[in-house]
Amino acid sequence: MTGKELKAFANEVRIATVKCLEKRGFGHIGGCLSIADVLAVLYNGEMKIDPKDPGKKDRDMLVVSKGHAGPAVFAALALKGYFPIDWLDTLCEGGTRLPSHCDRLRTPGIDASTGSLGQGLSLANGLAQGAKLKKLPNRIYCLMGDGEIQEGQIWEAAMYAHQYKLNNLVGIVDWNKKQIDGTTDECISLLDIEDKFRSFGWYALTVKGNDPEAIRDAFSNVRENQGDKPAMIVLDGTKGSGVKCIEEMVFNHMIPVDRELADKCLAELEEVKASL
Template identity: 50%
Template sequence: MTNEIKELKTFSAKIRIAAMEALEEIGAGHIGGVMSMADLMAVLYGKAMKIDPKNPRWEDRDWLVVSKGHCGPAVYAALALKGYFDVKDLKKVNQPKTFLPSHCDRNLTPGVDMTTGSLGQGMSTAIGTAWGNLYQKKDNYTYLVLGDGESQEGQVWEGALFAAQQKVHNLIAFIDYNKKQLDGYTKDVCEMGDLRQKFEDFGWYAQSIDGHDHQAILDAIENAKTNAGERPSMIVLNTEKGHGCKFAEGVLYNHHMSFTKDQVKEAVKQLEEEIKELG
């Protein structure tokens, strides 16, 4: 294992810890999806994205649109750990008059590029952002994170057609394919079939990888930049809902959960031991 991967694994564990401890204050939250996308957040903020925590609105930055906005705590944890704001402020998540609301809000949170939460709409706003930057000849990328249940929305597929038609090649999207949505397994609610193949059929450069493998994520992003040509890119992340959180892993209904401080304490201890083993 390279030092870079060790650092990203450590960053992932710290994101999970920070997000859990933030949600601990209210004893509930969208813990399942927060945990399943933590590794992606570590790779994006730890390596892949061009950012400046001291200047969140830097015009030449890469953009991130987390369309599954209810998983904002994963974003907030990454932002805080990168220095966009004090880690101590994570205790304010979902609190009255907070700048860290339940869903991502660009008008409130330093480092959040797009207000999200109305599922499906992030596809359109991310495409608009990427297309606008392309029109202005900016040398940056827009990254988009979609949920798998969210991908049942018609707006996602309208956007997929448009982005391919307009050759929005500076857009790299991910689907957090943890196989679950609010009220059950995606296959039982609305089977999506082979998502990678679907996006390829819609004209995208599409890959499917292990969404908890940091090297695979890095390689897929590089493949997208190198091989997509004039196509937008989709990376389907095969993930586990609740991954890395002891009390959420393997639980059927873990989209939104209630939990105790003792459960958080035990889960954090396990992650801290993993960090220690990584050296």
């Protein structure tokens, strides 16, 4: 995909996410919108996937450790043809295949059940090491929230990944600077995330977190330079990215999404769509 096509896909992810959250009435809209750009890159060239065969043995896998952003992931999967787009209208309903958080037993294309924050990197370690032991070509990606990496388990997993040279593992931190109780600086400051992972023996870099072309270049950089190390890409972005009225909210982690707000969001996104 061209850079313009990646931006268009990310915008469609945002549109579909807003629509399904409006139907539900509430949701984790800020952290869903902020990962649309990296999802566009992952599902359009970075990951080796097959929507017609979601369980293919040699596929690349994505652990969405910030599982509350499931609606954005579901939107990306639907747009790639893993399941019908109208499934998005059933988010969190009884009998749905799309719960609020990622569940590999319910949703085609979901590789890991997540939502208990801080655990995804450990899970990704297991998938990466398992692939190495079986001599499989899978690359494992783990998408984490910035507030989530305040959890101690993340750093135990970081040590483990370096110790066992899991160079088929790529971590991604959505550094959008906000969490449920306020900014990350107010809660527990993260300081220099890239430097922290470097000190744990990882290959790490920081890029513009809401620029699909910069993100794609970062993944290329990792493939060329990580050597025998696990890699971490820090996405320096904005919570609610792509929708100004959400970006500007002080608290936008999990909020009511009524028709009025949805219409305002969709109007912005339709303007972006028309410009691409």
